[in-house]
């Protein structure tokens with residue numbers, strides 16, 4: 001099941017590099033009198049027994065199990081993004097199956113750095129921070145767990161984190177947090193829109209009766225929207241995919257976060273059971289679906305990762321908790337404003353469904369800090385909609401209206417913030 005994940009993680013899933021034991025034994029053979037075969041020689045040495053990784057591209061948990069309580073320190077490095085964990089000399093007795101890279105993690109290596117020092121280097125697919133980094137004692141046996149909860153962050157936040165570590169080295173105290181905030185505020189970034197063309201690659205999305213494919217429509221409109229948005233020099237647009245390849249739902253959210261997106265617009269043209277239903281609809285996130293159709297659509301959309309062979313079962317509970325994250329409440333108000341802006345701009349020009357603002361538990365809309373909407377441009381289950389969705393002129397007009405809606409939203413938000 002993780003094969004899929006690896007292939008688009010850039011083929012980095014080379015697995016865990018089991019250098020450790022060889023190096024430890026090599027060291028011991030130089031200090032001649034001790035025999036590596038005698039277990040007593042290891043009695044004071046730290047031993048890592050197991051390593052597990054769970055989660056997705058937004059939040060990943062790493063648990064490393066130790067026989068004794070480990071003393072550890074850690075730091076983040078860039079180019080590429082890495083978490084480096086320093087430990088006293090450690091025997092790594094981790095099986096091959098341990099720590100198959102997944103979620104944010106692309107590769108893990110470990111081994112001896114110098115006599116008395118070992119290191120674990122955890123590479124990731126993008127910028128991250130540690131929300132949790134602690135040792136927990138097991139209640140059932142005498143083992144200890146080193147736990148890292150890694151969360152995807154923006155490039156800017158990661159740069160500030162790396163910078164603050166440098167300050168840490170020079171002096172301790174509050175200076176480093178000031179410098180980190182300074183870096184965050186000092187860089188004026190343009191208003192950034194993450195455009196998310198739905199589906200892609202193995203996940204083709206809906207197909208119309210005359211052969212139109214959702215993944216092609218969403219990509220074409222996404223590219224058009226990016227081009228038109230960037231005609232406004234104060235706006236930057238990024239695409240979560242720019243060609244026909246599969247991107248998981250959480251990776252789409254992570255990309256938006258990495259670029260510090262001010263909003264997230266997912267574009268779709270799905271099929272629904274009732275063929276007569278047509279027109280654009282704008283969806284926002286809610287725990288309870290606004291109606292049966294929204295519920296069915298969200299269920300269908302959320303299956304995208306499963307269709308591509310990804311497993312969701314290992315996700316930590318906290319992922320589900322994001323739905324009730326406090327920051328989400330404020331984000332939610334902005335999401336609804338954006339939805340209204342799109343509907344208001346479409347009204348009278350682009351055909352809208354009855355009750356065009358609906359809501360349900362779409363996984364792709366769950367970035368707690370990025371106002372997000374999912375726009376169904378029309379429904380491929382309806383032949384008239386299919387015809388429009390394939391019409392270049394209609395696409396131009398729709399993209400123009402989306403730009404107007406987004407810029408109107410931006411103006412409103414800037415008034416609120418100033």
Ligand SMILES: [Zn+2]
Pocket residue numbers: 198199205206214268269270301
């Ligand atoms: Zn779709």
